[in-house]
Amino acid sequence: MYRITRTTIRGQYANDECFSVWMASQAWAVMFLKVVDDPLNNGGPNDRRYYLWEQRADVPPPKCGTAPDLVTSGGRNGWNTQDDAQAVLDHELGQSAQLAANIKAANEKAVSPGNIAAGVAEDIKKDAEALAKNPYAWVLPVGLGIGAVIAWKVLR
DSSP: OEEEEEEEOSSTTOOHHHHHHHHHHTTTTEEEEEEEEOTTOOSSTTOEEEEEEEEOSOOOOOOOSSOOEEOOBTTBSOBSSHHHHHHHHHHHHHHHHHHHHHHHHHHHHHTSHHHHHHHHHHHHHHHHHHHHHOTTTTHHHHHHHHHHHHHHHHHO
């Protein structure tokens, strides 16, 4: 039976090293086939790694502080062929890659000069509307301006 396990690489719930040690200690019953890092990894505590492995005999689950996730797809967590398991792994990685691309695009859009200018224009519009609603709103900005001019003349 072919299985896919998702581990956490670092942080409070890290279990990647524990799972690797467990696989080595179960070499008689499991065969390591492939390891792939999640496309969403960014060096933080939520970074994940996927292991594709073959289980040849019944083995006790790893005893880690936090148990690694056995990937489930279609109600199954084991597949009869490596190709079936690889298709599930490809699907998992494809979803992560798409999410990573969406996050990158959203971040690039958020810091684009056009988006920042639009945000500033919207803020100015809101401030102008707020000033229009309050007839005495001009007192504070004018008072600050006059105070700045007087301070500049005196301190010069």
